[in-house]
Amino acid sequence: MRRLKSFLSNLARILLIVILIAFFLLPLLWLFTAPFSRAATLRISLPTKPTLNNFRVVLSNPISFRALFVNSPIIAGGAMIGVTLIASLAAYALSRIKVPGQSLIVYILILFSAVVTGTAAMVPIFLLLYSLKLIDTHLGTILVYIGGLLPTGIFLMRGFVDSVPRSYEEAAIVSGAKPLQMFRDVVIPIIRPGMMVVAVWAFVQSWGDFLIPMVLIRSPLKMPAPIAIYTFYTEGGTPVLTLxxxxxxxxxxxxxVLYLFVNWKYGFRFFGGIKR
Structure with a gap:
């Protein structure tokens, strides 16, 4: 009886795992087959006569081409660089300078960061950027992303910076290193995995966001990829599935590609000769 119960329990777990895997893989399977079909539907089916014409149409459209290869890389790349650099410097300062209630400050910043990029804050953000004449600019969108992602980036980076022994920095100071040189040559090589994690996270967050660019970007040729996808909808709001x-x-x-490159180049792991 116990063996039967154990068998049924294992069988139920296997079925649950298979269902979950299918739930996530089936949409991806459709995504990798539909672009090569001449008339795609919502059903998953291998194209009988594969074609690359859908990609040609997408890349020949000036709005979608600029969105994919110019606008989105500028916005996501700018947000990634800004969040990574500022979060690293701020986390280093919070880790080395003892400020009363600094942990509470970090948690409050994280709490409010959820509001900065949310729908509740879009009206004041829009008015602020309008007064600064940054509406319909990539710079204004990048600054909003940096402001919204920075608190969480600082929180993530602080754990990496806290793991750096102070003896390394003390040795650098004795050798005559200046603060900026010490941070660049001693701290950054050790916290590099954390910086890469924050960089990829910030890139993905800004690359896939829809609300902020929809509110702030007005010109079609400045729209990022999440907004430009509506170029391939009909006037009635029906998507052309192949495109x-x-x-x-x-x-x-x-x-x-960014994730695979960073994983190959740096590796998402903690490494370094850290000894306390």
Missing amino acids: VSAYSLIYMLPAI
């Missing part, structure tokens, strides 16, 4: 799927497949590749 939307081809566009989506191209759209997802940069985030995957």
Whole structure:
């Protein structure tokens, strides 16, 4: 009886795992087959006569081309660089300078960061950028992303900075290193994995966001990829599945390539000769 119960329990777990895997893989399977079809539907089916014409149409459209290869890389790349650099410097300062209640300050910043990029804050953000004449600019969108992602980035980086022994910095000071030189040559090589984690996270967050660029960007040629996908909708609001799927497949590749490159180049792991 116990063996039967154990068998049924294991069988139920296997079925649950299979269902979960299918739940996540089936949409991806459709995404990798529909772009090569001549008339795609919502059903998953291998194209009988594969074609690359859908990609040609997507890339020949000036709005979608600029969105994929100019606008989105500028916005996501700017947010990634800004969040990574500022979060690293701020986390280093919070780790080395003892400020009363600094942990509470960090948690409050994280709490309010959820509001900065939310719908509740879009009206004041829009008015602020309008007064600064940054509406319909990539710079204004990048600054909003940095402001919203920075608190969480600081929280993530602080754990990496706290793991750096102070003896390393003391040795650098004795050797005559200046503060900026010490941070660049001693601290950054050790916290590099954390910086890469924050960089990829910030890139993905800004690359896939829809609300902020929809509110702040007005010109079609300045729209990022999440907004430009509506170029391939009909006037009645119906998506052209062949073009939307081809566009989506191209759209997802940069985030995957960035992750694979960072994982190959740096590795998402903690390493270094840290001894306390």
